[in-house]
């Protein structure tokens with residue numbers, strides 16, 4: 339069987355990383371020319387920029403009017419930790435973990451907060467834990483889209499709209515790509531560096547009125563560093579949700595966030611972003627379907643992430659290699675395609691099973707994905723042939 343020829347056409351933008359994700363189509367440094375640089379973030383001009391991020395995010399995401407939305411330090415990690423440390427304690431907690439980030443939140447609740455009444459719901463890479471077993475009379479912590487396994491919750495139907503505990507959701511690789519059921523959630527976090535291709539370092543925290551009530555009626559027994567403080571004198575720090583950030587944000591990153599939000603509006607807001615993501619995912623799924631050596635890591639179709647698409651290699655030759663050699667095959671594909679300028683950052687996450695991870699969110703242009711597929715086919719076939727295993731068997 340002949341090897342596929344080396345493709346001639348490279349993706350115009352080879353950025354397929356799952357964070358920081360590709361900048362929006364047409365982005366250049368010029369997009370930052372109106373940045374409020376060298377000014378105080380507390381100046382009228384600086385505050386207007388911060389408020390613009392909050393207002394545009396709220397509108398695009400269709401956040402309910404009675405929710406608060408704020409910019410916090412430490413990216414998505416900062417936002418999640420702030421929520422865990424400020425809110426958990428008064429009730430038992432159910433924590434769900436099925437990939438690296440959920441596992442990290444679980445470890446923090448167990449080892450740092452050391453909550454006695456904790457139930458863990460874990461699943462291996464590729465699967466979800468039993469969502470039906472979660473008790474919403476307790477506080478619940480979960481990740482909407484597991485970026486490192488490409489497994490998402492299928493929808494919000496497993497979360498009752500009326501629940502006594504708080505539902506805390508790390509949604510960083512889901513917002514601006516999937517429709518979230520705000521009425522079933524209480525705390526939602528994300529960062530700028532994911533679906534809209536913004537810059538890292540700043541997190542977003544959205545709180546339901548029930549989450550605010552918890553903040554105003556509960557004082558955690560542990561010390562809270564200034565960076566985590568959502569309350570002052572027993573009341574919510576309302577200023578934080580108007581752009582009075584706890585510490586100094588980068589106004590360059592803020593400008594970039596505004597640019598990304600304006601772009602999101604230009605493609606039709608949330609509906610447009612979801613449609614672009616879904617179209618990309620459909621193209622990827624069609625390639626997986628016709629490619630005998632790959633499969634989705636997510637076993638159940640409804641749980642397959644349309645943003646951080648994680649693939650495992652199912653070719654018998656590859657499966658016959660030991661774990662170290664499998665990892666080195668993946669590394670060589672990723673490094674080879676990077677050297678060719680055809681794809682950046684497509685190896686699976688360091689703790690995940692060896693495979694490929696391709697971001698397919700709205701900032702990725704469909705033409706770039708289409709141009710990527712022949713390179714993947716070529717890289718794998720070339721590597722396999724070089725190892726003496728010959729050409730890939732066609733299904």
Ligand SMILES: Cc1ncc(COP(=O)(O)O)c(C=O)c1O
Pocket residue numbers: 356357412413414415416439481483484485486508510511529531538539
């Ligand atoms: C699900 C999830 N949670 C948290 C994080 C950490 O995000 P950040 O580095 O923006 O804090 C990531 C980053 O990839 C993620 O995918």
